[in-house]
Amino acid sequence: MFAPAPYLLKDISVSQVMTQVCIALIPGIAAYAWLIGPAILAQLVIATLAALLAEAAMLRVQRKPLAMFLADGSAIVTAWLIALTFPPLAPWWLVVTGTVFAIVVAKHLYGGLGQNPFNPAMVAFAICIVAFPALMSQWPVVGLQQGLIEQINIIFGFSPRLDALSSATPLDALKTSLKLGEGTVDVARLLANQDIFGNFAGRGWEWVAAGYLLGGLWLLQRRLITWHVPVAFIGALALISGALWLYNPAQFASPLFHLFSGGAMIGAFFIATDPVSGCTTPRGKLIFGAGAGLLAYIIRVFGGYPDGVAFAVLLMNLSAPLIDLLTQPPIFGMKDKA
Amino acid sequence: MLMNLFKFKGGVKPPTNKTQSVGLPIARAPLPSRLVVPLHQSIGGTPRPVVQAGDHVLKGQLIGEADGWISAAVHAPTSGTVLAVEMQAQPHPSGLDALCVVIEPDGKEEWIPRATVDYKSLTPEEVRGRLQHAGVVGLGGAVFPTHGKLTASKTVPMDELVINGAECEPFITCDDLLMRERAEEVVRGIGIFRDLLQPKKVLIGIEDNKPEAAAAMRAAVTALGEDFTVVQVPTLYPAGGAKQLIRVLTGKEVPAAKRSTDLGVQCFNVATAYTAWRAIAHGEPVVSRLVTISGNVQEPRNYEVLIGTPMGELLKLAQPHPDTDGIVMGGPMMGFLVPNADVPVVKATNCLIAHSERLFPPKAAEMPCIRCGSCAEACPHELQPFELYWFSRAKNFGKTQEYAIFDCIECGCCSFVCPSRIPLVQYFRFAKSEIWARERDKNAADAAKARFEFKQLRDEREKAEKAEKLAKAAAAQAAKKAAEAAAAAAAPASGIAESAAPAPAPVDADADADKDAKRATIEAAMARAKAQREAVQPKNTEAVTIEQQRAMDEIESRRVVLAPAAQEPAGPTGKKAE
Ligand code: SF4
Ligand code: SF4
Numbered sequence: 061m062f063a064p065a066p067y068l069l070k071d072i073s074v075s076q077v078m079t080q081v082c083i084a085l086i087p088g089i090a091a092y093a094w095l096i097g098p099a100i101l102a103q104l105v106i107a108t109l110a111a112l113l114a115e116a117a118m119l120r121v122q123r124k125p126l127a128m129f130l131a132d133g134s135a136i137v138t139a140w141l142i143a144l145t146f147p148p149l150a151p152w153w154l155v156v157t158g159t160v161f162a163i164v165v166a167k168h169l170y171g172g173l174g175q176n177p178f179n180p181a182m183v184a185f186a187i188c189i190v191a192f193p194a195l196m197s198q199w200p201v202v203g204l205q206q207g208l209i210e211q212i213n214i215i216f217g218f219s220p221r222l223d224a225l226s227s228a229t230p231l232d233a234l235k236t237s238l239k240l241g242e243g244t245v246d247v248a249r250l251l252a253n254q255d256i257f258g259n260f261a262g263r264g265w266e267w268v269a270a271g272y273l274l275g276g277l278w279l280l281q282r283r284l285i286t287w288h289v290p291v292a293f294i295g296a297l298a299l300i301s302g303a304l305w306l307y308n309p310a311q312f313a314s315p316l317f318h319l320f321s322g323g324a325m326i327g328a329f330f331i332a333t334d335p336v337s338g339c340t341t342p343r344g345k346l347i348f349g350a351g352a353g354l355l356a357y358i359i360r361v362f363g364g365y366p367d368g369v370a371f372a373v374l375l376m377n378l379s380a381p382l383i384d385l386l387t388q389p390p391i392f393g394m395k396d397k398a
Numbered sequence: 399m400l401m402n403l404f405k406f407k408g409g410v411k412p413p414t415n416k417t418q419s420v421g422l423p424i425a426r427a428p429l430p431s432r433l434v435v436p437l438h439q440s441i442g443g444t445p446r447p448v449v450q451a452g453d454h455v456l457k458g459q460l461i462g463e464a465d466g467w468i469s470a471a472v473h474a475p476t477s478g479t480v481l482a483v484e485m486q487a488q489p490h491p492s493g494l495d496a497l498c499v500v501i502e503p504d505g506k507e508e509w510i511p512r513a514t515v516d517y518k519s520l521t522p523e524e525v526r527g528r529l530q531h532a533g534v535v536g537l538g539g540a541v542f543p544t545h546g547k548l549t550a551s552k553t554v555p556m557d558e559l560v561i562n563g564a565e566c567e568p569f570i571t572c573d574d575l576l577m578r579e580r581a582e583e584v585v586r587g588i589g590i591f592r593d594l595l596q597p598k599k600v601l602i603g604i605e606d607n608k609p610e611a612a613a614a615m616r617a618a619v620t621a622l623g624e625d626f627t628v629v630q631v632p633t634l635y636p637a638g639g640a641k642q643l644i645r646v647l648t649g650k651e652v653p654a655a656k657r658s659t660d661l662g663v664q665c666f667n668v669a670t671a672y673t674a675w676r677a678i679a680h681g682e683p684v685v686s687r688l689v690t691i692s693g694n695v696q697e698p699r700n701y702e703v704l705i706g707t708p709m710g711e712l713l714k715l716a717q718p719h720p721d722t723d724g725i726v727m728g729g730p731m732m733g734f735l736v737p738n739a740d741v742p743v744v745k746a747t748n749c750l751i752a753h754s755e756r757l758f759p760p761k762a763a764e765m766p767c768i769r770c771g772s773c774a775e776a777c778p779h780e781l782q783p784f785e786l787y788w789f790s791r792a793k794n795f796g797k798t799q800e801y802a803i804f805d806c807i808e809c810g811c812c813s814f815v816c817p818s819r820i821p822l823v824q825y826f827r828f829a830k831s832e833i834w835a836r837e838r839d840k841n842a843a844d845a846a847k848a849r850f851e852f853k854q855l856r857d858e859r860e861k862a863e864k865a866e867k868l869a870k871a872a873a874a875q876a877a878k879k880a881a882e883a884a885a886a887a888a889a890p891a892s893g894i895a896e897s898a899a900p901a902p903a904p905v906d907a908d909a910d911a912d913k914d915a916k917r918a919t920i921e922a923a924m925a926r927a928k929a930q931r932e933a934v935q936p937k938n939t940e941a942v943t944i945e946q947q948r949a950m951d952e953i954e955s956r957r958v959v960l961a962p963a964a965q966e967p968a969g970p971t972g973k974k975a976e
Contacts (some may be wrong), residue, residue, distance in 0.1 A: 065728075066412075066730055068731065070814050073817050075770070077817050129765075132856065174818075321935055335770045340771050391805055
């Protein structure tokens with residue numbers, strides 16, 4: 061009877077927020093399934109089931125209301141991000157391991173929904189690439205003519221994992237060739253190899269990235285994310301890649317290549333924008349996004365891993381509380397003092 | 399005239415639900431069977447009752463006299479008999495009782511003599527005094543005594559007088575109807591304020607979803623030859639918050655720590671201007687107000703209602719649906735459920751909303767905060783509600799103050815948008831009241847400690863004095879005995895002139911013994927007092943943090959200021975010891 065004001069509430073819930081994030085991922089997923097291989101659909105299902113089971117178990121242990129939290133959709137978003145960032149033909153248990161680790165350790169051991177300091181999907185990625193580097197870098201040869209059943213057989217280990225199936229990601233291919241070539245190979249010549257590279261980035265992958273971009277713009281339009289993180293992320297990545305590309309186009313790929321390769325687009329719109337583990341103040345978001353974009357590039361080009369988005373986001377997660385603290389915006393009526 | 403409008407950040411757009419109650423003109427609510435008039439209806443001192451049970455009162459007669467400058471008088475809303483002056487439940491979120499004058503109407507509506515006055519013949523002080531005695535307070539809901547806001551700052555020139563006709567809360571339409579039907583008197587009332595404050599500009603802000611009201615006001619301004627500007631402001635909750643409206647119309651931002659006059663701007667509600675005019679020009683104190691009745695009712699409408707009318711009785715006029723399960727006073731964003739249907743309409747009652755679960759479905763369960771930031775985007779005071787929530791929840795009240803919790807105007811925008819359904823405003827109210835309570839407790843504890851120490855010192859002194867008396871008596875006794883013994887010893891050897899010689903000796907001995915005994919008892923008393931003092935010293939003062947030590951030192955230094963009263967009694971004892 062003594063429910064407090066306001067009595068009118070906006071028609072929005074956590075599960076609606078999460079559902080819209082999932083919907084926004086669909087264009088990217090569609091391009092992925094169409095151009096890279098339908099296996100991704102199986103991986104999405106595997107990750108989702110694993111996440112929901114792990115979530116349910118953890119809720120059970122903590123005696124939290126199952127239905128309410130399972131329905132919030134946050135576990136599904138984590139699961140999808142894991143499926144979409146892991147190699148599509150990774151064995152099922154790798155995806156399950158990553159997902160369970162994300163939900164149990166990265167999320168619930170830190171207090172559950174809203175409490176995790178690190179992005180759970182990126183924790184899963186980092187753990188798995190450190191623990192299973194070989195499996196995590198087996199990407200399918202693009203244009204591999206295989207049906208869903210054949211791909212599922214590979215995922216579940218019914219068909220042998222042929223080495224011929226796998227290759228490096230475009231990012232990795234470029235990096236390795238440049239390293240091996242020791243200055244004798246140039247980017248333009250490498251990119252002309254249409255088996256791996258498409259118009260300006262990875263063959264097929266550039267369309268997947270475009271799908272994420274589309275979904276991300278839709279999220280922006282729905283005001284579920286603000287412009288700060290994506291703009292800062294893309295801006296920083298474009299700026300540093302552009303500067304080095306201008307300096308030596310034979311050694312460094314173009315900004316377009318970097319933006320449409322690997323996890324750049326999904327990172328800019330879906331991962332670095334995770335509110336729980338990211339920054340919350342407007343200036344903080346700009347710093348967070350720019351930091352993540354910059355670090356991603358540095359790790360990609362100079363570091364030991366083919367793609368840097370996961371580690372970049374985790375490193376920025378680490379600094380988010382401090383950034384927030386230092387970027388508190390002035391409040392109403394106090395602007396001249398700031 | 400085209401005006402450059404400013405924007406305030408944040409804000410939300412809840413469904414306005416205003417059309418329901420604007421279809422019919424203002425109606426006069428019938429006399430209720432009983433009127434319960436609370437004495438404390440405005441911010442500031444509680445008016446003192448000046449009537450008692452059995453008195454006959456006339457409509458408009460003073461029943462509660464203003465107590466102090468920030469306080470406004472209260473009047474009988476109709477003629478009749480005072481049944482009681484007693485505690486009654488209040489329309490207040492706390493549900494606490496307060497002193498009320500209960501009046502049984504005689505049905506005659508007999509007024510006190512009312513004089514029509516040309517206020518231009520009055521001095522500003524007289525105008526302010528009349529407003530105070532007529533009980534004119536802010537009718538937008540803040541109920542701040544109006545006369546208290548009608549003095550311009552001496553140092554800052556008065557730039558703008560802002561008149562608030564925005565009425566941004568959903569459901570409420572009483573200001574809208576007032577402006578439509580009584581625009582002329584509103585404008586005349588604004589004229590009084592203008593004359594007192596002498597602003598450079600007068601801006602009347604009305605949300606653009608009330609074109610009829612704006613047109614009526616414009617017509618009245620033109621008809622009366624005033625140079626007020628009627629401005630239609632975008633419909634965005636809480637555009638009707640005084641600070642938001644000031645921002646929109648003038649670009650000035652008034653922080654919590656400042657008064658708006660410090661920035662050369664002052665703001666009044668349209669209904670306040672109306673009652674000010676009635677009070678000054680017609681000698682009518684505030685005994686009624688317009689109330690919107692809406693929500694889960696068949697006939698939503700605006701009524702002119704006597705202050706003190708029981709809400710339940712009033713609600714019946716609009717025919718509430720059978721599933722009505724409560725009454726919200728105020729709008730759905732900032733209002734509250736009243737404790738029961740008998741509580742009276744007060745000067746702050748602008749709207750009654752019949753509550754039902756159909757209209758306001760129960761809130762979904764509260765989820766953890768996902769730091770989505772929606773609340774911060776919606777907050778018109780540009781606070782970080784989720785941080786405030788976090789610290790309120792953790793009872794880290796110091797941090798809530800660092801994050802400017804007292805700048806929160808409790809508008810409810812953050813709760814409105816939160817997808818986790820966290821009742822954020824409730825946490826902020828809790829934190830604010832905790833901070834106030836702690837402040838009070840601390841002051842009370844300091845006072846109690848000073849009292850305790852004073853009592854302790856007095857006890858010690860009394861004990862010391864008692865011991866001293868006993869010692870004196872004992873010494874006197876001993877001296878007497880010694881003298882007797884000496885006399886006895888001297889007696890056998892009497893007859894010789896020597897007899898006079900020992901006489902002074904006992905006197906000396908007596909004095910010495912007396913002094914020694916005195917000193918001994920005083921020392922003993924002091925030692926005891928010291929031991930006692932040590933015994934009651936708090937034992938938890940070791941291993942305090944730097945902050946705690948600083949806080950303690952601060953308290954100590956304040957106590958030293960208080961101390962003379964407490965230490966004086968110690969003086970004599972202390973001095974004697976030297
Ligand atoms: S709107 Fe609710 S869930 Fe979102 S940050 Fe604010 S308190 Fe947290
Ligand atoms: S209730 Fe307070 S914190 Fe919430 S939006 Fe309003 S001013 Fe901001």
